[in-house]
Amino acid sequence: MDVATSEATRAGRTAATTVSRTVADLLPLAVERYPDLTAVLEKVSSGEWVGKTYREVGAVVESLALGLIELGIEPGDKVAILAGTCPDWTYFDFAALTAGATVVPIYQTNSREECEYILANSDARAVVVENADQLAKIAPLRGVLPKLEHVIMMVGEPNPSDGAISTAELKQRGAGREHSEWTARWNAVDPDDICTFIYTSGTTGPPKGCVISHANYRAMVSMTRAADLFEPGELTYLFLPLAHSFALLVQFASFDLGGGLAYWEGDPLKIVPNLAEVKPNYFPSVPRIFEKIHTTITASVEKQGGLKAKIFWWAIGIGHRVRELERAGEKPGFLLAKQHAFADKRVLSTIRGIFGGNVKACTSGAAPISPEILRFFDAAGVLVLEGYGMTETSTAATISTPDAFKFGTVGRAFDGVEIMIASDGEILIKGPNVFQGYYKNDDATAETIVDGRLHTGDIGELDSDGYLTITGRKKDIIITAGGKNITPANLEGEIKQHPLVSQAVVIGDRRPYLVALLTLDPEEAAAYATERETAVADLVGDSELRAGLQAHFDQFNQRYARVEQVKKFTILPTDLSQARGELTPTLKVKRNVIATKYATEIDRLYDSGSDH
Numbered sequence: 001m002d003v004a005t006s007e008a009t010r011a012g013r014t015a016a017t018t019v020s021r022t023v024a025d026l027l028p029l030a031v032e033r034y035p036d037l038t039a040v041l042e043k044v045s046s047g048e049w050v051g052k053t054y055r056e057v058g059a060v061v062e063s064l065a066l067g068l069i070e071l072g073i074e075p076g077d078k079v080a081i082l083a084g085t086c087p088d089w090t091y092f093d094f095a096a097l098t099a100g101a102t103v104v105p106i107y108q109t110n111s112r113e114e115c116e117y118i119l120a121n122s123d124a125r126a127v128v129v130e131n132a133d134q135l136a137k138i139a140p141l142r143g144v145l146p147k148l149e150h151v152i153m154m155v156g157e158p159n160p161s162d163g164a165i166s167t168a169e170l171k172q173r174g175a176g177r178e179h180s181e182w183t184a185r186w187n188a189v190d191p192d193d194i195c196t197f198i199y200t201s202g203t204t205g206p207p208k209g210c211v212i213s214h215a216n217y218r219a220m221v222s223m224t225r226a227a228d229l230f231e232p233g234e235l236t237y238l239f240l241p242l243a244h245s246f247a248l249l250v251q252f253a254s255f256d257l258g259g260g261l262a263y264w265e266g267d268p269l270k271i272v273p274n275l276a277e278v279k280p281n282y283f284p285s286v287p288r289i290f291e292k293i294h295t296t297i298t299a300s301v302e303k304q305g306g307l308k309a310k311i312f313w314w315a316i317g318i319g320h321r322v323r324e325l326e327r328a329g330e331k332p333g334f335l336l337a338k339q340h341a342f343a344d345k346r347v348l349s350t351i352r353g354i355f356g357g358n359v360k361a362c363t364s365g366a367a368p369i370s371p372e373i374l375r376f377f378d379a380a381g382v383l384v385l386e387g388y389g390m391t392e393t394s395t396a397a398t399i400s401t402p403d404a405f406k407f408g409t410v411g412r413a414f415d416g417v418e419i420m421i422a423s424d425g426e427i428l429i430k431g432p433n434v435f436q437g438y439y440k441n442d443d444a445t446a447e448t449i450v451d452g453r454l455h456t457g458d459i460g461e462l463d464s465d466g467y468l469t470i471t472g473r474k475k476d477i478i479i480t481a482g483g484k485n486i487t488p489a490n491l492e493g494e495i496k497q498h499p500l501v502s503q504a505v506v507i508g509d510r511r512p513y514l515v516a517l518l519t520l521d522p523e524e525a526a527a528y529a530t531e532r533e534t535a536v537a538d539l540v541g542d543s544e545l546r547a548g549l550q551a552h553f554d555q556f557n558q559r560y561a562r563v564e565q566v567k568k569f570t571i572l573p574t575d576l577s578q579a580r581g582e583l584t585p586t587l588k589v590k591r592n593v594i595a596t597k598y599a600t601e602i603d604r605l606y607d608s609g610s611d612h
Contacts, residue, residue: 020218020221020256021191021214021218022186022189022190022191022193022195022214022215022218023097023195023214023217023218023221023252024097024098024100024185024186024189024193024195024214025186025187025189026094026218026252026255026256027057027058027094027097027098027255028058028098028183030054030058030255030258031054031055031058033054033258034054034232035053035054035055036053036054036055037053037054037232037233037258038051038052038053038233038235038260039051039052039053039054039057039255039260039261040052040057040087040260040261040263041235041260041261041263041278042086042262042263043265043274043277049262049277049278054258057090057091060091061091061094061095061098062095062098062179062182063171063174063175064091064092064095064167064170064174065095065096065098065099065174065182065185066174066175066177066181066182067095067170067171067172067173067174068095068096068099068101068126068170068174069174069177069181069182069185070173070174070176070177071126071149071150071170071173072149073096073099073101073125073126073150074100074101075099075100075101075189075193076101076102076193077100077102077125078101078102078104078122078123078125078126078197079092079096079101079102079103079104079124079125079127079128080103080104080105080119080122080124080126080127080128081093081096081103081104081105081106081127081128081242081243082106082108082110082115082127082129082130082134082137082138083108083128083129083130083242084108084130084241084266085238085239085240085242085247085263085264085266086130086154086263086266087261087263088155088167089130090242090251092152092154093242093248097186097195098182098185099185099186100186100188100189100193102193102194102195102196103195103196103197104119104122104124104199104209105196105198105199105242105243105244106119106199106243107241107243107244107585108130108134108241108243109578109585110137111137112137112138112141114207115137115138115141116145117206117207118199118207118209119138119145119148120145120147121199121209121439121440122199122209122439123147124145124147124148125147125148125149125150126148126149126150126151126152127148127150127151127152128152128153128154129151129152129153129154129164130153130154130155131155131156132156132158135151135153135158135162135164138151138164139151139162139164142163150165151163151164151165152164152165152170153165153166153167154167155167189214190214191213191214191215191218192213192214192215193213194211194212194213194214194436195212195213195214195216195217196217196248197210197211197439198210198212198243198244198245198248198391200391208438208439208441208444209438209439209440209441210245210435210438211435211436211437211438211439212245212391212394212435212436213435213436215432216394216432216433216434216435216436217252217394217433219394219431219432219433220249220252220393220394220395220396221249221252221253221256223396223399223415223416223417223433224249224253224256224399225253225256225257227399227401227414228401229253229282229361229401230254230259230281230282230360231259232258232259233258233259233260234259234260234281234282234360235259235260235261235278235279235280235281235282235358236250236259236260236261236262236280236281236282236283236284237262237264237274237275237280237282237356238250238251238261238262238263238264238284239263239264239268239271239285240285240286244366244391245389245390245391245394245395246284246365246366247284248395249394249395249396250284259282262274262278262280271289272293272354275354275355276353276354277356278356279356279357279358280355280356280358280359281358281359282359282360282361282362282363283355283359283361283362283363284362284363285362285363285364285365286364286365286366287364287367287368287369287373288587290362290364290373291369291370291373291496292521293354294376294377295521295524296523296524297351297354298376298499299499299524301313302499311346311347314343315344315346315347315348316347316348316376316379316380317379318336318340318343318379319340319343319344319378319379319380319381320378320379321336322336322340323378323379347380348379348380348381349380349381351377351380351382352380352381352382355382359382359383360383360402361383361384361385361401361402362377362382362383362384362385363384363385363387363400364384364386364387365387365388365396366587366588367489367587367588368386368489368490368493369384369493370493370496370497371407371408372497374386374407375407378407383402385400385401385402385411386400386409386410386411387400387410387411388410388411388458388468388470390456390458391435392434392435392448392454392456393417393429393431393433393435393454394433394434394435396414396433397414397417397419397429397431397433398410398411398412398413398414398417398419398468399411399412399414400412406463406465406467408469409463409468409469410467410468410469410470411467412465412467412468413431413466413468414431414433416431416432417429417430417431417433418430418431419462419468420453421460421461421462422455424459424474425460425461425471426455426457426458426459426474427456427458427459427460427468427470428453428454428455428456429453429454429456430452430453430454434449434454435454437449457473457474457475458470458472458473458474459471459472459473459477459487470489471487472487472489473489476488476489476591478506478507478508478509478514479510480508480509480510480511480512480514480563481510481511481512482563484563484564486508486514486563486564488506488514491504491506491514491516491560491564491566492504492505492506492516494556494559495516495518495552495553495566495569497552497556498548498549498552499521500520500521500524500525500528500545500548501518501519501521501549502519502520502521502522502575502576503518503519503575503576503589504516504517504518504519505517505589505594507595507602507605513565513567514564514565514566514567515566515567515568515569515570515602516566516568516569517569517570517572517594517598517601517602518549518569518570518571518572519572519574519575519576520539520571520575521575522536522575525539528545532544537573539571540571540572540573546571549571553566553569568605569605570601570604570605572598572601576589576594581593582594582597
């Protein structure tokens with residue numbers, strides 16, 4: 001659409017009753033609808049949580065957008081953002097979108113080489129970097145990326161030699177432009193225009209740029225709105241990387257509904273303390289956080305033992321019984337109600353308090369989580385629900401809600417989304433949220449979208465009520481030497497139930513049996529080592545630890561057929577790391593990297609003389 005949209009059309013589009021058509025008009029309309037509600041909450045240097053209203057956020061975004069326009073950013077130009085999750089990420093995202101640009105998110109953990117690849121592949125004209133550390137990755141690339149014309153630093157003043165400008169200078173440059181220019185830009189964005197390129201995190205091969213239109217994300221936001229997850233004024237705590245589609249949807253949906261976003265402090269160790277401080281209503285996360293909280297709680301209980309442990313597990317059992325009755329539309333009897341009141345006071349409320357005490361629902365995505373962990377938190381009144389999707393579906397395809405869920409499934413398809421299971425078990429998806437294809441990669445696009453259906457690469461099953469269960473990923477399926485197809489994810493989930501285990505990778509493709517590589521949880525391992533009066537590094541060969549782990553394997557192996565049992569394991573010396581390329585930014589294991597990097601350890605497990 002031409003920027004010179006008619007004045008009459010613009011006037012109609014900005015009326016209070018206007019329905020959002022794109023993600024570009026989402027913020028301006030939110031400012032109009034919820035001017036005095038808190039949009040953003042962040043912890044400042046004084047230790048206080050300070051908020052900005054929608055009106056204030058709108059003013060910040062407009063000043064940045066006018067600065068981008070002054071730099072010469074035109075509709076359709078690519079503006080990259082290289083930063084961690086913070087309010088400035090959101091401001092620049094909406095600034096670029098309302099200026100008509102296409103946003104290209106880059107994970108702040110990406111290396112200089114990865115940044116160069118994305119900037120070059122996306123044809124980015126500008127990149128916004130968080131700070132001097134991120135600028136150091138980009139400054140050397142100015143001479144090798146001819147299309148990259150502008151570098152903007154969010155925080156601080158860049159050195160003149162780096163060829164970047166500060167946020168303050170960007171605002172100053174746009175100060176002479178009129179409000180009407182900004183209004184014209186976001187009014188002119190069409191649903192078919194491209195909203196963002198999100199580069200897949202690449203568990204295998206180089207990342208591919210997923211082209212997502214405004215119509216794609218607008219459909220996704222509208223479907224989320226229809227699910228009634230939260231209300232205007234309610235607060236969401238956000239630590240997930242905004243370079244990932246999950247967090248991006250949370251950002252858009254929150255602003256669409258007049259919700260508030262409380263941003264983490266940038267430190268994984270601060271997530272749980274932050275939850276207690278901001279007391280959010282909604283907490284989107286990845287399984288590892290829930291697994292970690294569950295492990296910390298249960299390990300502490302088992303350590304105390306005796307009467308306290310008995311009371312704890314009795315209380316969890318009472319919580320289960322009450323939840324089951326409530327969902328059946330029944331009330332607990334007099335005795336059970338009294339027992340629940342006691343259990344809640346002694347145990348259950350403490351667990352809710354870890355999440356701040358006000359959480360209505362949590363969403364776990366990006367990887368599978370054990371149903372037992374979900375039931376544990378549910379008993380305490382913390383409902384953790386799974387959804388399913390991928391970048392190629394503009395984040396999601398299914399949803400679980402407090403009124404419609406089954407533990408162990410990822411929910412049912414959003415209204416307007418169609419899910420089919422192919423003859424080989426692959427999940428196929430059709431809907432308005434399916435992306436436009438991979439940028440500059442027609443072959444990959446043709447392989448992924450066939451006859452209008454997205455071939456996800458995931459294996460799943462639909463039950464009679466339409467609930468989807470993910471049973472594996474085609475590329476991750478292990479085919480043993482005996483020809484047995486095995487999904488490793490379920491076994492890895494079982495292994496990670498042990499309080500000392502952080503990561504688990506099951507191996508066995510074209511091998512006679514299954515083995516596992518384990519890593520120890522750094523915090524739990526340190527505590528265990530202190531109790532044993534030994535060094536953490538010595539735990540890898542600790543006989544007592546190995547015996548405890550073996551007992552854990554023996555226990556869960558009984559629930560699987562002989563060919564599906566994990567026969568041997570070894571403990572790796574360090575936890576898997578995103579910085580070393582072993583994990584994606586959403587903490588998925590890069591199996592091909594692990595298989596190559598630890599080939600010696602794997603071969604040793606198949607040595608008949610090995611004790612491992």
